[in-house]
Amino acid sequence: MRIAVLASGSSGNATVVEAGDSAILIDCGLSVRRLEQRAVELQFDLSKLSGIAVTHEHGDHIGGVGALARRYKLPVYMTHGTRVASSFDDQQGLEIREISPHESFKLGQLDVHPAPVPHDAREPCQFVIESQQARVGVLTDLGSETQHIHQHFADCQVLVLEFNHDPGMLDECEYPESVKDRIAGRLGHFNNHQALQLLSKLHSKCLQHVLAAHISERANDNNLVQRMLQQSLAGTGIAWGVAHQDRVTPWISV
Numbered sequence: 001m002r003i004a005v006l007a008s009g010s011s012g013n014a015t016v017v018e019a020g021d022s023a024i025l026i027d028c029g030l031s032v033r034r035l036e037q038r039a040v041e042l043q044f045d046l047s048k049l050s051g052i053a054v055t056h057e058h059g060d061h062i063g064g065v066g067a068l069a070r071r072y073k074l075p076v077y078m079t080h081g082t083r084v085a086s087s088f089d090d091q092q093g094l095e096i097r098e099i100s101p102h103e104s105f106k107l108g109q110l111d112v113h114p115a116p117v118p119h120d121a122r123e124p125c126q127f128v129i130e131s132q133q134a135r136v137g138v139l140t141d142l143g144s145e146t147q148h149i150h151q152h153f154a155d156c157q158v159l160v161l162e163f164n165h166d167p168g169m170l171d172e173c174e175y176p177e178s179v180k181d182r183i184a185g186r187l188g189h190f191n192n193h194q195a196l197q198l199l200s201k202l203h204s205k206c207l208q209h210v211l212a213a214h215i216s217e218r219a220n221d222n223n224l225v226q227r228m229l230q231q232s233l234a235g236t237g238i239a240w241g242v243a244h245q246d247r248v249t250p251w252i253s254v
Contacts, residue, residue, distance in 0.1 A: 027054060136254065
């Protein structure tokens with residue numbers, strides 16, 4: 001089983017998880033052309049995808065889903081709330097499969113486990129993908145943690161975790177105050193300290209790799225995130241990296 005992030009940030013998100021002859025794309029906030037270019041860089045054939053799982057209806061996660069699903073004839077999995085809040089019912093030629101954020105479903109060799117998260121969307125969820133004994137978690141776009149999140153994302157070998165903003169940098173950036181309040185709110189986005197706090201609760205003998213994701217270009221700094229991860233994970237044997245907006249991450253295998 002392996003995972004790679006094709007794009008991560010406020011301008012577009014896409015993550016692919018593959019096991020055997022099955023593969024799932026989590027979100028697509030990029031145009032088909034850009035996603036295809038990223039897939040070439042990753043040496044991944046998009047025709048191998050078995051489906052697209054959508055976390056929520058915000059444009060940086062859903063903007064390219066319809067075009068990609070039509071191009072490659074892919075089913076799209078989303079909650080009822082996400083479907084209602086999006087314009088997918090107005091688009092022709094799409095196969096929408098509604099999922100519950102509390103119920104797992106199977107996609108080929110992949111077991112897909114959604115989990116509801118606190119975020120300012122209609123019915124958002126994030127995902128743990130499992131195949132045989134391997135588990136990878138994608139956990140971004142949340143403003144606070146819950147006991148359910150602790151339980152759901154435990155025992156992952158790979159965790160893609162939101163490190164969206166630094167509180168001081170958010171205060172100083174040019175965003176309107178209303179946007180700052182939304183980002184920093186209970187239904188907004190994780191700051192660096194929240195991410196590290198949650199990471200300390202998800203430490204287990206299973207965890208092998210942490211990938212910091214959805215890093216704000218205006219209210220955070222990659223070097224700061226890297227220093228914080230290095231200090232937090234020193235001596236644990238857990239590898240770490242940073243997902244970028246403008247390029248793919250290498251495959252991480254488990």
